[in-house]
Amino acid sequence: MLTKTKAKTERPPLYKVMLLNDDYTPMEFVVHVLERFFGLNHTQAFEIMLTVHKKGLAVVGVFSFEVAETKVAQVMDFARRHQHPLQCTMEKE
Numbered sequence: 001m002l003t004k005t006k007a008k009t010e011r012p013p014l015y016k017v018m019l020l021n022d023d024y025t026p027m028e029f030v031v032h033v034l035e036r037f038f039g040l041n042h043t044q045a046f047e048i049m050l051t052v053h054k055k056g057l058a059v060v061g062v063f064s065f066e067v068a069e070t071k072v073a074q075v076m077d078f079a080r081r082h083q084h085p086l087q088c089t090m091e092k093e
């Protein structure tokens with residue numbers, strides 16, 4: 001019999017949400033986004049913003065598909081409304 005019957009606990013896949021650097025979005029705006037949508041305190045938010053600024057991108061959180069999708073949409077919508085080119089993406093972990 002070729003059918004595998006592996007007794008395993010299925011975990012839902014997780015998704016990394018990442019912020020990308022650009023030359024135009026103000027640093028304070030990125031810090032505000034990280035506090036507002038990712039629940040980070042000011043120090044954590046500032047550190048992650050600086051990592052994105054220096055390295056080009058950083059993972060800002062890991063979530064279920066639905067939550068990751070919502071965070072990306074919220075960040076992209078908020079950035080667009082403020083006319084900043086900030087980009088936020090998600091990727092399967």
Ligand code: TYC
Pocket residue numbers: 019020021022023024025026027030049050052053086087
């Ligand atoms: N590089 C931007 C600047 O110098 C700051 C920035 C940080 C932009 C993180 C986007 O995801 C970002 N104003």
